[in-house]
Structure formats: structure tokens, C-alpha cells
Amino acid sequence: MKRIAAGITLLLLAIVGIGVTYVVQRSSAPYIAAEQRVIDSRKLLDMLATDTYDNQPLEQPLTLSDIALSHSTLVGGYRATRAGQPVAVLLRSQTQGYAGPIELLIAIDANGKLLGVKTLKQTETPALGGHIADWPNSWLAAFSGKSNTEPTDNGWALKKDQGQFDQIAGATITSRAAINAIHDALRYFDEHRAALLGVGP
Template identity: 65%
Template sequence: MKNLRNLLLLAALGLLGIGTTLWLQHATAPRITTEQRALQARKLLDLLPAGSYDNQPLDQPLLLPNVQLDHSRLLEGYLATRNGQPSALLLRSQVTGYAGPIELLIAIDSQGRLLGSKALKQGETPGLGGRIGEQPSAWLAGFAGKSRNDPGDSAWALKKDQGQFDQIAGATITSRAAISALHDALRYFDEHRESLINGASHE
């Protein structure tokens, strides 16, 4: 009889423990989701200057269904606004590097100037092309302020290819890929500015 009582007590404690765990998971799930979203927002929005937007850009995605450009592919985009007016676009681009796909986040202001860019994913050679993934990347920072026409289209290339830009030391293919993706994004913005800043897409 004593053994039966002990078994029942253990079973009750086990059920209580399971119930408590499930309740805690249910109670904390919204907070975890909120924190994960905030973390993603910080990761994606830190290219935008402080005070340059007052909306929630991640709540205003652009309809970019894998737009294939000359050298890269646009995966998604977001519109940032201030006082109801477009202030910037965030474009997530994918280009083929030396070791595989490189995903870049590219921020462009409403005038078509590059605000900044960073690698979100890459598998380039550590110490060489892998330096594109440094946060921040001094090499990518050198493109800030550039636009499709500054320099002109033909100058969007490495100096060794008769362009204007230096490469990441020892990483010609990675550098070419990133420059091509940045130029593609700026050209796409320039050619579809009106539809993009109105929150629509254009294939």
C-alpha cells in the first residue's frame, strides 16, 4: 500500500512538472518571439542612419520574388520611411563568390546613394575573401555614398579590370562578386525607383 502511495505521489509530481513546463513554454513564447524579431531587426536595420526612419521597415516588405539581375539575385527588400515619406530601401542580394553564395544586405537612400552594405552569409576563404564578413567591413564601407552614376557604370569594377575600386587583398573573385551585386542593386533601384519607393515590385 505504501508503495502504491509512493508511485501515485511520483506520478502526480511528474504530471505537475510536465504541466508547469508546458505552461512556462506557453507563457514565454510571445516574449521569445518578440526578442528574436528585435534581434533580427537590429541585424538588418543597423545600416540605416539613426533618425532616418520612423516606421518599422520589416513590416513593409517589398514584393521581390527572386528578381534575377545581371550578376546577382534580389531575395527580398524593405522600405524605410520618415514622416510618411520614403527614406531608404534595404535589399537582400545573393551573388556567387569564390566558395559559393554570398548574401549581402544593401541600404540605398531615396536619392539612389548607397548608405552601406554588409555580408549576412558567406563561406569565403578565412583570412582572404572571408574578410567580407567582418562586422563592420572596412572594404564594404568604402562604397558608402556611391551611386549608379558616381562612378559611372563602367567604373563599377576593380582597378585591375579598368574600374575604380581596390579589391580585398588576395580575394579577386569575392571582390568582383560584391562589386557586381552592389552595382546591380543600385542600377535596379535607379531603373525602378518609383515602383520601389511606393512599396511595389517591378520585374
């Protein structure tokens, strides 16, 4: 009889324990999810100074049209605002590198100047084109401040192609792909400025 009572007691304790665990997990899940979203957001938005925007850009993706560009394809876009005014647009761009697709996040300010570029995905050769994934990335940082027209179209190329930019050492194809995708994104911004910023034409 004592064994049965002890067994029932253990069973009840197990049920209570499972129930408490379930309730705790359910009640903390939204908080954990919110914290994870903040972490993910900062990882994607670390090209933007935190005091330059006050919305949650990733929670309000833009609807993009004409996404097939000359050398790349846009796979997403976001608008950063402060006090309701647009301060930057972030475009996710996919282009073909040496070993496979490269996905870049390209941040452009409201005036069409490049704020920064970050590699989100790539399968380039380690120690060569794979350096495009380094963060921070001194090679990608060299594009900051550039725009669709600064330099001119001819300048948006590698120096070995009579352009203005150095290449990642030993990674000509990767470098060309990134330069072309960045220029594509800046050109797209200029052509769709009003829609991207959410302002009148």
C-alpha cells in the same frame, strides 16, 4: 499502502510540474519570439541608424519584379520608413563569388545613395575573400555614398580594371563579384524607384 500513496503523490506532483512548465512556456513563447525578432532585425538593419526609421522593415517584405540582374539576383527587399515616409530600401542580393554564392544586404537611401553593404552569407576562402564577411567591414564601407551614376559605369570596377575601387587583398574574383552586385542593386533602385519607395512615378 504508504508506497502506493507516495507513488501517487509523486505522479501528481510530476503532472502538476509538467503542466506548469507547459503553461509558462506557452505564455512566454510570444515574448521570446518577439525578442528574437528584434535581435534578428537589429543584426540585419544595423546599417541604418535606429532613429532614422520607425517601422519594422523585415516584417513587410517588398514584392520584387525583374530580379535577375546583369551580375546578380535579388532574393528579397524591404522598405524602411519614418512617419510613413520612405527613408531607405534594403535589397538582398546574391552573386557568384570565387568559392560559391555570396549574399549581400545593400541599403540605399531614398535619393539612391548607398548607405551600406553587409555580407549575410559567403563561402569564400578564409583570410582572403572570406574577409568580405567581416563586420564592420572597411572595404565595403568604401562604397557608402556612391550611387548608380557616381561613379560612372566605367568607374564601377576595380582599379586593375580601370575602375575606381581597390580590391580585397588576394581576392580579385570576390571583389569583382561584390562590386558588380552593388552596382546592379543601385541600378535596379533607379529603375524601380517608385515601386520600391511606394510612391507615385
